Amino acid sequence: MAENNTAPAPQAAAPRHFIRQIVDQHLADGTWDHVATRFPPEPNGYLHIGHAKSICLNFGLAQEYGGTCNLRFDDTNPTKEEVEYVESIREDVQWLGFRWTNNFFASDYFERLYGFAVRLIEMGKAYVDEQTADEIRRNRGTLTSPGTPSPWRDRPAAESLDLFARMRAGEFEDGRYVLRARIDMAHPNVVLRDPTLYRIRHAHHHRTGDAWCIYPMYDFAHCLSDAIEGITHSICTLEFENNRALYDWVLDTLGFDPRPRQYEFARLNITGTVLSKRRLIQLVREGRVRGWDDPRMPTISGLRRRGYTPEALRDFCERIGVAKADSTVEFALLEHCLREDLNARAPRVIGVLNPLKVVIENYPEGQQEEFDMAYHPEDPGMGSRKVPFSRELWIEREDFMEDPPRKFFRLSPGSEVRLRYAYYVTCTGVVKDDSGEIVELRCSYDPQTRGGWSQDGRKVKGTLHWVSAAHAVPAEVRLYDRLFTTDDPMTVPEGGEFTDNLNPESLAVVQAMLEPGLASVRPGMRCQFERMGYFCADPDSVPGKPVFNRTATLRDTWAKIAQKG
Ligand code: ATP
Ligand code: MG
Numbered sequence: 369m370a371e372n373n374t375a376p377a378p379q380a381a382a383p384r385h386f387i388r389q390i391v392d393q394h395l396a397d398g399t400w401d402h403v404a405t406r407f408p409p410e411p412n413g414y415l416h417i418g419h420a421k422s423i424c425l426n427f428g429l430a431q432e433y434g435g436t437c438n439l440r441f442d443d444t445n446p447t448k449e450e451v452e453y454v455e456s457i458r459e460d461v462q463w464l465g466f467r468w469t470n471n472f473f474a475s476d477y478f479e480r481l482y483g484f485a486v487r488l489i490e491m492g493k494a495y496v497d498e499q500t501a502d503e504i505r506r507n508r509g510t511l512t513s514p515g516t517p518s519p520w521r522d523r524p525a526a527e528s529l530d531l532f533a534r535m536r537a538g539e540f541e542d543g544r545y546v547l548r549a550r551i552d553m554a555h556p557n558v559v560l561r562d563p564t565l566y567r568i569r570h571a572h573h574h575r576t577g578d579a580w581c582i583y584p585m586y587d588f589a590h591c592l593s594d595a596i597e598g599i600t601h602s603i604c605t606l607e608f609e610n611n612r613a614l615y616d617w618v619l620d621t622l623g624f625d626p627r628p629r630q631y632e633f634a635r636l637n638i639t640g641t642v643l644s645k646r647r648l649i650q651l652v653r654e655g656r657v658r659g660w661d662d663p664r665m666p667t668i669s670g671l672r673r674r675g676y677t678p679e680a681l682r683d684f685c686e687r688i689g690v691a692k693a694d695s696t697v698e699f700a701l702l703e704h705c706l707r708e709d710l711n712a713r714a715p716r717v718i719g720v721l722n723p724l725k726v727v728i729e730n731y732p733e734g735q736q737e738e739f740d741m742a743y744h745p746e747d748p749g750m751g752s753r754k755v756p757f758s759r760e761l762w763i764e765r766e767d768f769m770e771d772p773p774r775k776f777f778r779l780s781p782g783s784e785v786r787l788r789y790a791y792y793v794t795c796t797g798v799v800k801d802d803s804g805e806i807v808e809l810r811c812s813y814d815p816q817t818r819g820g821w822s823q824d825g826r827k828v829k830g831t832l833h834w835v836s837a838a839h840a841v842p843a844e845v846r847l848y849d850r851l852f853t854t855d856d857p858m859t860v861p862e863g864g865e866f867t868d869n870l871n872p873e874s875l876a877v878v879q880a881m882l883e884p885g886l887a888s889v890r891p892g893m894r895c896q897f898e899r900m901g902y903f904c905a906d907p908d909s910v911p912g913k914p915v916f917n918r919t920a921t922l923r924d925t926w927a928k929i930a931q932k933g
Contacts, residue, residue, distance in 0.1 A: 403435030413645030675904025675919030704926030
C-alpha cells in the first residue's frame with residue numbers, strides 16, 4: 369500500500385519528472401512530433417485536489433510543449449452521471465487557469481465504438497456471452513489458476529453479430545448478454561481473460577437520452593476515445609497499470625498505427641482528508657458538510673470558496689512532482705503554497721474576531737479622527753485607506769489578560785500598548801458582569817503618540833489591532849479546523865467507518881467586527897485580517913452583511929515539517 373514518502377523540500381526546483389523525460393525522448397527520437405493529451409473525468413462528482421494534479425499534468429504538458437489538451441468527459445456509465453457535474457468540472461478546469469483545445473464526450477463516439485466492436489466480432493476477437501455476471505466472475509480464475517472458457521466462446525461470428533445487434537435494438541433485459549473480447553482465459557494478467565466490452569443497461573443517458581441500451585466498458589471506450597482524438601500520451605493513475613495490456617490489445621487488434629500509449633503515475637494523497645469521489649459524495653449526502661463546495665472539502669470548489677488561489681494550487685502541483693511511487697503529501701505543504709501566494713498579494717485589513725469593548729476615558733466624547741493605513745506593508749503600490757478612530761473601540765479578547773504571565777506583552781491592567789497606526793493606550797480598569805466575565809476595558813491614551821510612535825522614545829512591546837465601535841461592521845466569520853481528526857481518515861477500528869474520524873469541531877462561527885470598508889464585499893475577495901489570518905468573502909455575503917471564511921491562519925507549519933523530514 370501507500371508508503372509515506374517525504375514530500376519535496378519547499379524550495380525544490382521544478383523537477384524533470386519521468387513523464388517529461390518520456391515526452392522529451394519521443395520528440396527527440398521522432399516517435400512523435402507533437403504532444404496531444406487529454407483530461408478524462410467521469411462526470412459523477414465534483415473534482416478534488418487529486419484531479420488538480422492530473423489537470424496540471426495534462427494541460428501543463430500541452431502548454432509546455434506547444435501541444436493540445438482535450439477535456440473529455442468519460443460518460444459511459446449512464447446511471448451515475450449528471451449534468452451538474454459536467455458544468456462544475458468545466459468551471460473548475462477554467463478556474464485553475466487552463467483552456468481545453470476541444471471539449472469532447474466519450475458518448476460522442478458511441479456509434480463508432482459500436483462499429484469497432486462489430487469489427488472485433490467479425491475478426492473472431494469478440495463474442496456474445498450468455499453466462500451470468502456471477503458465472504463470468506467465477507470462471508475468471510485467480511492469480512494462480514487459469515480461467516475456464518465460456519461455453520459460448522466459440523460461437524460463430526454471425527451468431528454473435530446477430531445477438532449484438534439485437535442487444536442494441538433493446539430485445540433483452542439487463543444482464544442477459546454481454547459482449548466479451550476473445551483473448552486468453554489462461555493469461556497471467558487476469559484483465560486479459562476475455563474482458564467484458566459491452567453490457568446491456570436500460571438507462572437514460574444525460575446526453576444520448578434513450579438512444580442506447582448497451583454501453584461500452586471503460587477499458588474499451590477509453591483507449592478508443594484516445595485513438596479517435598489522436599492522443600499521443602494517455603496519462604492515468606497507477607491503478608490502471610494492469611489495464612494497459614488491454615488498452616494495447618484493443619488498439620493493436622484494430623490496427624491503430626501510430627497510436628496513443630498509456631503512462632501511469634501515482635495518485636495524490638494528502639494527510640487529514642479523503643480524495644475519492646465516492647467518499648466525498650457520502651459526506652455531502654449524509655449532510656456531514658454543507659455541500660460539495662463546503663470550504664472544508666478537498667474539492668476544487670471547496671478550496672476556491674475557502675479562498676485558495678489557482679496559483680497556489682498550481683504551485684502545489686508542481687512542487688509535489690510526478691512519480692511512480694505512491695506517497696502522501698502533508699496538507700501543510702498546500703497551506704504553505706497558499707500563504708506564499710497570499711502573503712504577496714492579499715491586502716491587509718482589520719477584523720476583530722472575538723471583540724472586547726475598550727472605552728478610552730480621556731478621549732473626548734463625540735470626537736473622531738482618521739488614520740491612513742497601508743494595504744500592504746511591503747507593497748506601497750497597493751495603496752492605503754482611511755480608517756476611523758473614536759472613543760469606543762473593539763479589540764481582540766485574547767489580547768487582554770487580567771492576570772498575565774511574564775512575557776505577555778499585550779494589554780493587562782496598568783500596561784501600555786500600541787493601537788496600530790493610532791496611539792499608545794494604558795489599561796486603567798476592568799468592567800465585569802454579574803457572572804464575573806469581562807465585558808469592557810477602560811483605558812487612557814497618550815495624545816503625544818499619534819500615529820503609534822512616542823516622541824519621548826518610550827517603547828511598548830505589544831501592538832494590537834482595533835476597530836472603532838461606532839463604525840464597525842458586524843460580520844459572520846467562519847473558522848475552519850481540519851475536517852478529520854486523524855492524518856489517515858481511512859484507518860478505522862473494525863466495524864468503524866471513515867466518518868467516525870470526522871472532527872466535530874471543524875467549523876466555528878463567530879460574530880466579528882470589521883473595519884467599515886468591508887461592509888460590502890465581492891464574494892471571493894481575499895484579504896488578510898492583520899494578525900488573524902487570511903480570509904475570503906463568502907458568496908453568502910450581502911451588502912452590509914459580509915460573511916468571511918478563514919482560509920488559513922498566519923502560522924506556517926510547513927518549514928518545521930520539512931525540516932524533520
Ligand atoms: P475518484 O477515485 O476520486 O473517484 P477517479 O479516478 O474515479 O477519482 P475520474 O473522473 O475517473 O476520477 O478521474 C479523472 C482523472 O483524474 C483520471 O485520469 C484520474 O486518474 C485522475 N485522478 C483522480 N484522482 C486522482 C488523484 N488523487 N491524484 C491524481 N490524479 C487523479
Ligand atoms: Mg473513475
